[in-house]
Amino acid sequence: xxxxxxxxxxxxxxxxxxxxxxxxxxxxxxxxxxxxxxxxxxxxxxxxxxxxxxxxxxxxxxxxxxxxxxxx
Amino acid sequence: xxxxxxxxxxxxxxxxxxxxxxxxxxxxxxxxxxxxxxxxxxxxxxxxxxxxxxxxxxxxxxxxxxxxxxxx
Amino acid sequence: xxxxxxxxxxxxxxxxxxxxxxxxxxxxxxxxxxxxxxxxxxxxxxxxxxxxxxxxxxxxxxxxxxxxxxxx
Amino acid sequence: xxxxxxxxxxxxxxxxxxxxxxxxxxxxxxxxxxxxxxxxxxxxxxxxxxxxxxxxxxxxxxxxxxxxxxxx
Amino acid sequence: xxxxxxxxxxxxxxxxxxxxxxxxxxxxxxxxxxxxxxxxxxxxxxxxxxxxxxxxxxxxxxxxxxxxxxxx
Amino acid sequence: xxxxxxxxxxxxxxxxxxxxxxxxxxxxxxxxxxxxxxxxxxxxxxxxxxxxxxxxxxxxxxxxxxxxxxxx
Numbered sequence: 017x018x019x020x021x022x023x024x025x026x027x028x029x030x031x032x033x034x035x036x037x038x039x040x041x042x043x044x045x046x047x048x049x050x051x052x053x054x055x056x057x058x059x060x061x062x063x064x065x066x067x068x069x070x071x072x073x074x075x076x077x078x079x080x081x082x083x084x085x086x087x088x
Numbered sequence: 089x090x091x092x093x094x095x096x097x098x099x100x101x102x103x104x105x106x107x108x109x110x111x112x113x114x115x116x117x118x119x120x121x122x123x124x125x126x127x128x129x130x131x132x133x134x135x136x137x138x139x140x141x142x143x144x145x146x147x148x149x150x151x152x153x154x155x156x157x158x159x160x
Numbered sequence: 161x162x163x164x165x166x167x168x169x170x171x172x173x174x175x176x177x178x179x180x181x182x183x184x185x186x187x188x189x190x191x192x193x194x195x196x197x198x199x200x201x202x203x204x205x206x207x208x209x210x211x212x213x214x215x216x217x218x219x220x221x222x223x224x225x226x227x228x229x230x231x232x
Numbered sequence: 233x234x235x236x237x238x239x240x241x242x243x244x245x246x247x248x249x250x251x252x253x254x255x256x257x258x259x260x261x262x263x264x265x266x267x268x269x270x271x272x273x274x275x276x277x278x279x280x281x282x283x284x285x286x287x288x289x290x291x292x293x294x295x296x297x298x299x300x301x302x303x304x
Numbered sequence: 305x306x307x308x309x310x311x312x313x314x315x316x317x318x319x320x321x322x323x324x325x326x327x328x329x330x331x332x333x334x335x336x337x338x339x340x341x342x343x344x345x346x347x348x349x350x351x352x353x354x355x356x357x358x359x360x361x362x363x364x365x366x367x368x369x370x371x372x373x374x375x376x
Numbered sequence: 377x378x379x380x381x382x383x384x385x386x387x388x389x390x391x392x393x394x395x396x397x398x399x400x401x402x403x404x405x406x407x408x409x410x411x412x413x414x415x416x417x418x419x420x421x422x423x424x425x426x427x428x429x430x431x432x433x434x435x436x437x438x439x440x441x442x443x444x445x446x447x448x
Binding site: 128130 | 377
């Protein structure tokens with residue numbers, strides 16, 4: 017009965033979030049050898065100004081190597 | 089000093105959420121034999137599109153047997 | 161599909177923890193008007209030395225008004 | 233900078249847990265189009281007696297359709 | 305690789321939240337003797353009506369001794 | 377009524393964990409201008425094999441620049 021919690025920056029397209037949930041749920045079912053119906057998943061969006069590394073919010077950082085452009 | 093975290097679909101009426109918090113806090117105090125003032129409770133609302141079972145968000149499911157009609 | 165997370169000091173008897181889970185799950189089903197089978201509950205035990213108020217772990221505090229005596 | 237939190241019943245083999253972490257991290261990197269080095273993952277094991285559905289701990293339930301046999 | 309999660313009432317000024325994140329991250333680096341770049345921090349704002357003590361939401365309480373006046 | 381949750385690798389000395397809790401609680405009281413008695417803090421220890429970056433558990437990584445030597 018795994019519970020998967022995903023925290024990502026807010027602003028991803030709905031389709032991408034939905035695909036993310038689907039893919040990790042499938043991975044859980046596959047690896048743990050359980051029916052996918054047993055897998056629960058909750059996604060939370062975090063504003064970049066509320067997520068920090070090194071004491072500095074990501075809203076004030078440049079993430080290099082990030083292939084996806086945020087829509088907001 | 090129990091901490092209770094409640095995660096529910098967003099859209100419940102304020103009165104219902106307040107009653108939910110009150111009831112579980114009372115249950116905690118009663119069962120654990122502690123003053124209710126020691127009980128902390130945080131409620132979080134999760135959009136149905138961010139909560140999934142079996143890889144499929146609840147926004148795309150029909151929950152049978154659910155007696156309460158959401159207001160949004 | 162509420163998810164309830166309970167955090168308590170470690171050391172409560174198994175029967176008390178089980179009753180706690182049962183009671184809050186029943187409260188959820190009753191207040192939210194959903195089948196109790198939709199209610200998930202996860203309990204976590206926290207050592208008193210890892211839980212603090214005012215910067216001081218509860219392992220170094222006396223909790224007044226606490227009717228229950230810990231077995232360890 | 234996604235953060236993935238996995239909660240599963242305790243008792244899975246180390247190799248299975250490691251594979252689980254690897255697979256969901258790969259899914260995150262792939263779907264979100266980010267370097268896998270940006271993906272953080274924390275796994276927590278929950279005893280079956282502390283995880284309940286319908287107010288009843290899984291330690292007292294039989295999970296049908298579960299292909300994997302627990303080693304303890 | 306500490307992960308720090310901060311939950312506060314919503315409504316604090318952005319500067320205060322930023323300073324809060326900075327200060328606890330610095331404390332982590334200092335005490336744990338690690339580079340501050342290893343410290344992750346996520347802040348979550350909780351509406352006062354969703355945070356309760358003693359079964360009563362803080363939106364219906366008066367917090368004595370609280371020096372800061374909320375802007376909303 | 378801030379709630380601070382600290383997750384660190386397991387194996388730090390008790391004194392270091394206690395100091396960590398104390399320091400972040402003081403920072404919270406100072407920055408948020410609230411009595412320190414309002415600050416709650418919960419620390420959780422995560423085994424290195426259950427915490428991963430890039431899909432690889434830290435138990436299989438070398439953390440450069442880490443000044444503190446783990447005792448286990």
